[in-house]
Amino acid sequence: xxxxxxxxxxxxxxxxxxxxxxxxxxxxxxxxxxxxxxxxxxxxxxxxxxxxxxxxxxxxxxxxxxxxxxxxxxxxxxxxxxxxxx
Numbered sequence: 257x258x259x260x261x262x263x264x265x266x267x268x269x270x271x272x273x274x275x276x277x278x279x280x281x282x283x284x285x286x287x288x289x290x291x292x293x294x295x296x297x298x299x300x301x302x303x304x305x306x307x308x309x310x311x312x313x314x315x316x317x318x319x320x321x322x323x324x325x326x327x328x329x330x331x332x333x334x335x336x337x338x339x340x341x342x
Contacts, residue, residue, distance in 0.1 A: 283292050286299040287307060293299050303311035312320075 282295055284295045285291070286293050286302060286304065288304040289299060289302040291299055291301040298305040298311050300311070301313070303309055303313045303316065305311075
C-alpha cells in the first residue's frame with residue numbers, strides 16, 4: 257500500500273478547509289428604487305439610505321453642472337449685451 261513520502265504541513269492541510277466558512281452575501285432591495293443592494297448600505301443608484309437622501313448620484317451632479325453652466329452663460333451674455341449698448 258502506498259505511503260506518503262513526506263508529512264503534509266499544517267498550512268497545506270488547513271488550506272483545504274479555508275473556504276468552508278465563506279457564505280453567500282445577503283442582497284436586499286432599495287426601499288426607494290428597488291435596486292439590489294447590500295444590507296445596511298446606501299444605494300448607489302438613487303443615493304438613499306433608510307428613506308433619506310445621503311449620496312449625490314451621478315445624475316444629481318450632472319443636473320447641478322448644467323444649472324451652473326446655464327447661469328454662467330446667462331451672466332456672460334448679459335455682460336456682453338451691456339458692453340455692446342455702451
